[in-house]
Amino acid sequence: MAKNLLKIDYEKYTLDNGLQVILYPDNSFPLVSVNIWYSVGSANEKPGKTGFAHLFEHMMFQGSENIPKEGHFRYIQEAGGSLNGSTSIDRTNYYETVPANYWELPLWLESDRMGFMLGGLTQEKLDNQKDVVMNERRQSYENQPYGTAWEKLFSNLFPENHPYSWPTIGWMEDITKFELNEVKNFFRTYYSPNNASLVVGGNFDTNGMRNSIEKYFGDIQSGGKVPGITVPPKKNIETKKIIVEDSIQLPRIYLGFHTEKAFSKNDAALDILSDVLTSSKNARLQKSLIFEKQIAQDVYSFQYSARLDGSFIIISTAKPGITLESIKSEIMTEISKLISGGITDDEMLRAKNSLKSSYIYSLQKLDLITDHLNHYNYFLNEPDSFLFDLSRYENVTKEQVIEAAKKYLLNGHTELNFIPRTK
């Protein structure tokens, strides 16, 4: 197979102010994609101040010293580009993809907000974006069926002061209270070049790009040492069950098990375990719950692994008249069967072949590649890790998958039941 395609030619260096730069020239299509990761996410927040990293991401689109409010959108769109940002528990990213002749524009825009964001900040802009984010919370979570399940699951799976116990968007009462000086402090603490990495991919001249990056980012002042994150040593390992009423027709169960962080020993085996359980019609839980017994409308699972920790999540919606107890019991039966009866060669082949081709398919889009380079750089300190990542999966054995299931899925866990409102 065309595995050599997954070997990425890149150049990595660090500016004097600490900004990591990764250049990935690829002249096959007339686009340039700029992708910055700041090493700050909701895990850097404190209880009572949740949602701040995400709100701050919104503020980064409100202009800076030389860019007017919404200017980022206006400039990039007028150039025919696309742009956005996103906040996760571990990091915040910002990206622009532009026609190749506009390659310098994103550097100007990104460097202005990295270096000179506070000059454009006003109370009015903050108040406006607090309203927008509160509406984002209503639209994406509160007004969606099962929309608050994720935050209810994680706030119970992790202890109260664990950085993964609150939702990235934040609790509503925290969002309403943010003040302007907090925005300023957050910027000074986390948005320094030494806490960021810049990937530029696509059709450009490497020398010109290097010079221009130095020109726009070189004189931005380095920040202080970024404070670390304190992780409480204790996990909730006892089994608990939470029941929530919601405006829904069909009940849904969520099971959360503590596992391991991203790229740790069993991480890839847990991904394969998830594939074997739910990734297709033939997968164990889909086959049993949906195809044969027809007691569930859907079933999903995934190993959700991040920088500090990981968890394995199983979600299933019951058919009308079916109890969540019977769904859970069937899930646990299938897991025991897998542990005692083993996995077939066919199951491993299906999982691995699907994964392998998905790596090739993922090379179609420049902005995905640049984001992936930042992802690998962040976790592994090596941007060119597509092949390494794939080999992690290719090397997983049946026995390792069983071991991972045994080690983690038979332990205490958090069970969340979403049920239709009784009145």
Added chain:
Amino acid sequence: MIDRSAAPAPEKKLTFDLPEIKELSLSNGTKVLFVRKDKLPIVYTNLIISCGSKSDPAAKRGTGYLTSLLVDEGAGKFDSLELNGEFEKLGSIFSVRSNHDMTSMTLTSLKDNFNRSLELMSDVILTPRFDEKDFAREKKKVLDKILQLKDEPSFIASSVFERKIFKDSYYAFPEIGFENTVADISNNDIKKFYTQNYTAANSTFVVVGNLTESEVTDKFNGYFSKWDSSKKSSAIFEKPERAPTSFYFVHKKDSAQSEIRIGHLAKKRDAADFIPARIMNTILGGQFSSRINLNLREDKGFTYGANSSFQYYREAGLFEVSTAVNIENTGEAVSEILKELDGIRKEITPKEIEFAKSYLIKQFPARFETYAQVAKNIEQLILHRLDIDDLRGYTGKIESTEIREVSAAALENIFPEELVVVAVGEKEKIIPQLKKIKGVEPEELDLNGNPQI
């Protein structure tokens, strides 16, 4: 120190070579539109069949959708699970989707596994099994999905909105059907739908991949040369009329927001002023920096986002403003949208037009980056029966559009006195707000868009 006050100028204008679309014919007459793309060892295939919910019998709405779910539940010598397993072993992704106008089967595969994947796809197209037990299971799944959709405010808002706009024509009904109509569908109905509609004469292949022209012809002839191409199906569209502005609402208990849809019937995709209308909508609500989004989101903070669009089905167009707002701001948000619809008819500045033209022209190449994106552009040509060279003229037509044409497009495509206004949310909160706008009592509808009795 560098001067940061001005944006860096772009380098010389980009030249972009539009991929060449080859029109090939199989020996049974089926058309294959092919684009050679060599960057990666990938072949993307899409079979487009001209059938969908438009082809549903009136008493059995949802037949086309259910057929699309069942057609790959076992084919040839494989049962449902075996067939799925075969695709997985090849690392190929196969899926079937269906909308009002079209059913499409897409296959993404590595070049090395293309032959075997295409063979499996041909089994699905030519020899689906339609086993009784698969029918019973998938039908129940659809009925339970219809139940679940009652929870989704955005689905309710969109389907009720289209119901009001398209009245009793075939675009008025959700693809998935209704509880009572799906309940009446039998496995024989599915087989009949398949036989009448999944025919060669109704179908076109789109192929984008790392293959030569003759490889494509040979491989496809190998599997499809005997596919019968004599029967073509058709459905008759009864074009509705626009009506004076009416306000509707659907009650949704305990809602944190109201889902809003505002719009009306619009021209078809092949209208002479398609390009000026597109430029006009780009300014009105077609992207982040549009008037509607900047007003409702960045100025008022009513919403996470608001947009407007022209949507084109084969026989009709639809103009739609869509947003979800904090429920307390429902009335103000609707008023602001109405103001913007009036406003775009009154004045559009040359600066706005320059921005929109630049945006549309310069983003064009990026629409051809992935294999699926290239195919998507061709699918639109097929759906709207456009000339194969239509894409070639696209940016030039935008470039040469004049200010007065964009202003005229606003007058000829936006009708503020003929709107359907739909809000979905807690009725005690939204009724008084909607009433205040024009002093008209809003009409309550049920989840299917029928008058609430």
